[in-house]
Amino acid sequence: MKTRTFMILVILMAASITLTGMGVSLVTAQVTEIKAPYIQEALPLNPKDPLWGEVELTQVPLVAQLLAYPMSLDTTPRSLKFAIVHNGTHMAFYIEWDDQTMDVEGGGELNKFSDAVAIQFPVQEGELPYICMGDTANPVNIVMWKAGIGAENLVAGSAYGRDAKEREALGLQQVPTSPIEMLPEDAQIWKSQAVYEDGKWRVVLIRPTGSTHPLVPDLRPGDSTSIAFARWEGSKYERGGAKSTSGWYTVKLEQIAVEAVETVTQTQTVTTTQTTTETVTQTQTQVTTETVTVTETTPAVTGAVKGALVGLVIALIAAILALALLYRRGMRPS
Amino acid sequence: MVRAQISMVMVLDKCIGCHTCSLTCKHVWTNREGQEYAWWNNVETRPGVGYPKRWEDQEKYGGGWVLENGKLRLRLEAMGKRDPPSIKDYYQPFEYNYEELFTEEIRDQQPAANPINMYTGEEMDVKWGPNWDDDLAGANIYAGMDPNWRILEKEIYLNFKDVFMFYLPRICNHCLNPSCLYACPRKSIYKREEDGVVLIDQTRCRGYRYCVTACPYKKVYYNWKTGKSEKCILCYPRLETGQATVCTVSCVGKIRYMGVVLYDEERVIEAASAPENELVKAQRDLILDPFDPDVIRQAKADGIPENFIKAAQESPVYYMFKRWEIALPLHPEFRTLPMVFYVPPLNPVITALDRRGKYNAAYENIIPTIDELRIPIKYLASMFSAGNEEEVRKALKKLVAIREFFRLVNVEGMSKTEASRVLSEHGLSVRDADLMYKWLALGRDRWTIPTRKVELRMKIPKRASR
Numbered sequence: 001m002k003t004r005t006f007m008i009l010v011i012l013m014a015a016s017i018t019l020t021g022m023g024v025s026l027v028t029a030q031v032t033e034i035k036a037p038y039i040q041e042a043l044p045l046n047p048k049d050p051l052w053g054e055v056e057l058t059q060v061p062l063v064a065q066l067l068a069y070p071m072s073l074d075t076t077p078r079s080l081k082f083a084i085v086h087n088g089t090h091m092a093f094y095i096e097w098d099d100q101t102m103d104v105e106g107g108g109e110l111n112k113f114s115d116a117v118a119i120q121f122p123v124q125e126g127e128l129p130y131i132c133m134g135d136t137a138n139p140v141n142i143v144m145w146k147a148g149i150g151a152e153n154l155v156a157g158s159a160y161g162r163d164a165k166e167r168e169a170l171g172l173q174q175v176p177t178s179p180i181e182m183l184p185e186d187a188q189i190w191k192s193q194a195v196y197e198d199g200k201w202r203v204v205l206i207r208p209t210g211s212t213h214p215l216v217p218d219l220r221p222g223d224s225t226s227i228a229f230a231r232w233e234g235s236k237y238e239r240g241g242a243k244s245t246s247g248w249y250t251v252k253l254e255q256i257a258v259e260a261v262e263t264v265t266q267t268q269t270v271t272t273t274q275t276t277t278e279t280v281t282q283t284q285t286q287v288t289t290e291t292v293t294v295t296e297t298t299p300a301v302t303g304a305v306k307g308a309l310v311g312l313v314i315a316l317i318a319a320i321l322a323l324a325l326l327y328r329r330g331m332r333p334s
Numbered sequence: 335m336v337r338a339q340i341s342m343v344m345v346l347d348k349c350i351g352c353h354t355c356s357l358t359c360k361h362v363w364t365n366r367e368g369q370e371y372a373w374w375n376n377v378e379t380r381p382g383v384g385y386p387k388r389w390e391d392q393e394k395y396g397g398g399w400v401l402e403n404g405k406l407r408l409r410l411e412a413m414g415k416r417d418p419p420s421i422k423d424y425y426q427p428f429e430y431n432y433e434e435l436f437t438e439e440i441r442d443q444q445p446a447a448n449p450i451n452m453y454t455g456e457e458m459d460v461k462w463g464p465n466w467d468d469d470l471a472g473a474n475i476y477a478g479m480d481p482n483w484r485i486l487e488k489e490i491y492l493n494f495k496d497v498f499m500f501y502l503p504r505i506c507n508h509c510l511n512p513s514c515l516y517a518c519p520r521k522s523i524y525k526r527e528e529d530g531v532v533l534i535d536q537t538r539c540r541g542y543r544y545c546v547t548a549c550p551y552k553k554v555y556y557n558w559k560t561g562k563s564e565k566c567i568l569c570y571p572r573l574e575t576g577q578a579t580v581c582t583v584s585c586v587g588k589i590r591y592m593g594v595v596l597y598d599e600e601r602v603i604e605a606a607s608a609p610e611n612e613l614v615k616a617q618r619d620l621i622l623d624p625f626d627p628d629v630i631r632q633a634k635a636d637g638i639p640e641n642f643i644k645a646a647q648e649s650p651v652y653y654m655f656k657r658w659e660i661a662l663p664l665h666p667e668f669r670t671l672p673m674v675f676y677v678p679p680l681n682p683v684i685t686a687l688d689r690r691g692k693y694n695a696a697y698e699n700i701i702p703t704i705d706e707l708r709i710p711i712k713y714l715a716s717m718f719s720a721g722n723e724e725e726v727r728k729a730l731k732k733l734v735a736i737r738e739f740f741r742l743v744n745v746e747g748m749s750k751t752e753a754s755r756v757l758s759e760h761g762l763s764v765r766d767a768d769l770m771y772k773w774l775a776l777g778r779d780r781w782t783i784p785t786r787k788v789e790l791r792m793k794i795p796k797r798a799s800r
């Protein structure tokens with residue numbers, strides 16, 4: 001493939017993914033601001049605790065990562081369900097998903113990859129970071145849970161923008177080793193516990209609401225933040241970039257109020273998006289020109305526009321898929 | 335851009351299959367948990383399946399590069415191959431329960447130490463190992479599984495065991511176009527600028543194992559304990575102090591030669607993309623003449639230290655691969671431009687008992703003509719020249735010429751000048767013959783390793799807390 005054609009493709013893809021990202025986040029932001037209810041008790045780390053049977057779960061559609069090497073080979077749509085609660089001092093994520101096989105690496109096995117899940121947060125307030133793990137100006141904090149290994153608190157995107165002194169002060173290696181870096185010991189604030197039963201993973205992740213590290217967002221009662229998910233299936237040899245990911249979601253930690261445990265009810269739109277992803281694999285239309293309309297209409301999302309928007313998102317994702325396929329055929333990674 | 339590479343030649347006729355190289359390497363580098371199954375250096379018997387089992391079969395393992403419309407592409411991408419080999423492709427590591435030798439009750443038989451699984455400590459039945467088909471053991475089963483037979487006629491392969499065998503010691507080739515490096519999405523693998531050693535940065539690696547699949551020689555080993563991949567480091571801490579690798583120094587057969595070669599970095603991709611039967615030539619063309627004043631000037635301009643240039647002029651690798659063309663790369667068709675070279679075996683025992691039980695020397699001369707050697711040229715060409723038989727023939731002819739030369743001098747009493755006609759036919763001089771004699775026969779001065787330039791010493795980054 002000629003370099004120019006390739007560059008155009010890259011630009012188109014970048015543009016469309018940004019728009020899709022914005023589109024998705026705007027839709028969900030408008031319709032489903034997911035509430036993290038306040039509960040007046042210690043948060044249970046055990047995924048089998050009755051509390052996790054009572055919380056309202058939000059379903060999150062996930063699509064295969066097809067932009068960068070190494071891409072996911074399995075493009076069938078996936079999903080996960082999650083809930084978030086807090087008790088003033090700590091917040092907890094409960095995440096569950098179906099997976100036919102339990103995959104845990106280690107123990108002398110060489111071709112096993114762990115099932116895993118990750119949640120991504122913006123480090124700074126304001127404009128949302130680039131959905132694919134942030135960038136230098138706008139990094140993301142990621143908690144990654146891996147079967148058999150547990151939770152690791154990571155930072156992505158910030159690696160190359162800081163000088164050695166600044167990096168050292170942040171507890172990072174002076175010379176960045178990768179765009180995704182392990183945060184220092186004092187930032188490893190997540191606790192995790194997981195259960196695999198009846199073809200289903202259930203994972204609880206808990207961290208204090210307050211942060212101890214500048215690259216980990218401080219999330220207090222009353223605060224809102226955005227989150228995005230990624231999930232890996234070990235049985236499909238997924239690791240690193242071979243994964244499926246979601247768009248941004250907004251969550252709000254409820255103010256502490258006595259006897260006020262609200263539940264989340266807004267799951268309807270999410271289901272719509274689920275249908276969206278399923279249609280994606282069949283749709284082949286390319287509507288790159290229409291993307292302009294998306295940016296213009298999204299700020300005022302009304303019921304009628306919403307339908308059109310969802311249609312556009314479908315078309316966009318289809319375009320990305322088609323382009324990514326082209327890209328995959330012709331390129332050598334370097 | 336001129337670059338320097340420290341590389342190796344192995345002279346296969348001299349390998350006695352003693353595995354000292356593998357054991358010394360293991361004791362120095364991989365004698366630890368997570369790397370039990372890993373042999374950065376291993377020695378295979380050919381014909382045979384090798385380690386891991388049938389590693390040369392890229393349809394199964396997905397290593398190396400493929401040429402698609404003139405462009406190089408990782409085979410794992412072209413195939414959509416994601417899974418690295420399993421422990422079964424290598425072998426289940428085992429130990430022996432030596433305790434039993436001391437604790438067993440006194441009986442009529444000698445006490446025996448039974449094999450135990452190194453991971454579980456349980457007794458196990460050993461059914462496969464890293465060198466299961468050593469010395470053609472079980473050859474009826476395993477030798478036929480050798481992927482290099484594909485291009486041979488059936489009858490040759492059925493008769494093979496009456497015909498030949500040889501050993502093939504293997505390490506990482508520290509390739510010029512390493513597919514392991516390009517396959518790593520985290521860019522954890524790098525090729526050292528100063529000597530071309532290919533290393534995995536253990537602080538960057540997250541154990542994705544794309545490199546394990548991508549290396550066509552299966553010379554990256556995943557450490558299941560640390561969750562990171564590891565590979566042969568060409569004993570770089572030894573190189574830096576002017577010492578050869580452990581496998582080279584400990585080699586009983588003195589088959590290993592090490593030295594610097596200078597090459598043209600800009601033409602690497604071009605050479606790796608050459609048509610199959612020209613791959614060896616293309617790789618040779620990359621290697622520069624260290625005596626050429628222009629090359630020396632450019633090398634200096636490109637920051638290559640004086641001692642590296644001097645070492646390149648004394649390098650057995652330069653002579654054997656480039657100048658004399660007696661050494662060949664292993665499976666150049668994988669297109670990684672491997673920088674460990676092999677002088678193919680002559681295996682020239684030419685007499686065989688005929689039907690009447692008499693020795694039958696089929697040649698008027700004691701030195702055989704190379705097409706009548708015991709090892710099929712085709713088999714060697716499949717292994718060392720992507721099927722180009724001429725390359726193998728050329729190498730073997732020169733080896734035969736040297737033997738002929740010294741026979742004429744030492745047995746027939748000819749003067750060197752007189753005998754040198756057998757050399758000149760193959761473009762060799764008496765000086766070449768003397769050098770070859772010193773290196774190949776006497777095994778002297780087998781390596782020249784330049785110590786590392788102080789200015790190039792890297793600052794070791796502080797480890798992140800984990």
Ligand code: SF4
Pocket residue numbers: 505506507508509512513514515532548549550551552553554565670672
């Ligand atoms: S032999 Fe394999 S591991 Fe070594 S440099 Fe070549 S591709 Fe990489």
Ligand code: SF4
Pocket residue numbers: 348349350351352353354355356377501503584585586587588589
């Ligand atoms: S030590 Fe030398 S002679 Fe012995 S097996 Fe290894 S390469 Fe061959």
